[in-house]
Amino acid sequence: MPKERIQDIVEQLARPIVDAAGLELVDVEFKKEGATWYLRVFIDKPGGVDIDDCSQVSERLSERLDEVDPIPMSYVLEVSSPGAERPLKKPSDFAWAVGRYVRVSLYEPIDGQKVFEGTLDAFDGERLTMACAAHGKGKSGQGVAIRRIDIPLAKVASARLAIAW
Incomplete structure (x- = not known):
C-alpha cells in the first residue's frame, strides 16, 4: 500500500481521537529512516501540547491502529508537537x-x-x-x-x- 494512502487512513483514524481530546491534528507522516518505518502524528493546541496530551493520543491511537491494522509492516508510532517550525499544508x-x-x-x-x-x-x-x-x-x-x-x-x-x- 502506498505511504500516502497509509497517511490518509491514519489521519481518518486519528482525527476523532485528537478532536475528542480538544486538540488539533496538524499532520501525519509515514516514512522510512534507515531500516525503520516511523508513523508520526503531530498534534497541537493553543499554548502548545504537553507530554500528557501526546501520551493520551498515542495510547488511544495505538489501540485503534491495532484494531484496524492498516499498516502491513512494523513501525514506530510517535505522537508529538509540530514544534516551533510547524508545517503549513492546508x-x-x-x-x-x-x-x-x-x-x-x-x-x-x-x-x-x-x-x-x-x-x-x-x-x-x-x-x-x-x-x-x-x-x-x-x-x-x-x-x-x-x-x-x-x-x-x-x-x-x-x-x-x-x-x-
Whole structure:
C-alpha cells in the first residue's frame, strides 16, 4: 500500500481521537529512516501540547491502529508537537498563520526567487500575501526595505512557521 494512502487512513483514524481530546491534528507522516518505518502524528493546541496530551493520543491511537491494522509492516508510532517550525499544508493552516513569520518554498520562481521568509500578512484561500525584507541600499543609504509579495497557493511547494533571527 502506498505511504500516502497509509497517511490518509491514519489521519481518518486519528482525527476523532485528537478532536475528542480538544486538540488539533496538524499532520501525519509515514516514512522510512534507515531500516525503520516511523508513523508520526503531530498534534497541537493553543499554548502548545504537553507530554500528557501526546501520551493520551498515542495510547488511544495505538489501540485503534491495532484494531484496524492498516499498516502491513512494523513501525514506530510517535505522537508529538509540530514544534516551533510547524508545517503549513492546508488552507486552514495558512489562515491560522496570518500575522506570523513564515518560510515559503515555491515550485517555480517569482521574480527570480523560490524561497521567501517574512510575515504572512493575508491569505484569501488562493493567494498568500507576505511582507519580506529586501536587504540593500534604500533612500537613506542602506538598511532593510519591506516588499510585499503575492504568492499563488498553487505555486507553494512547502511552507512552515519560521524563526526570525
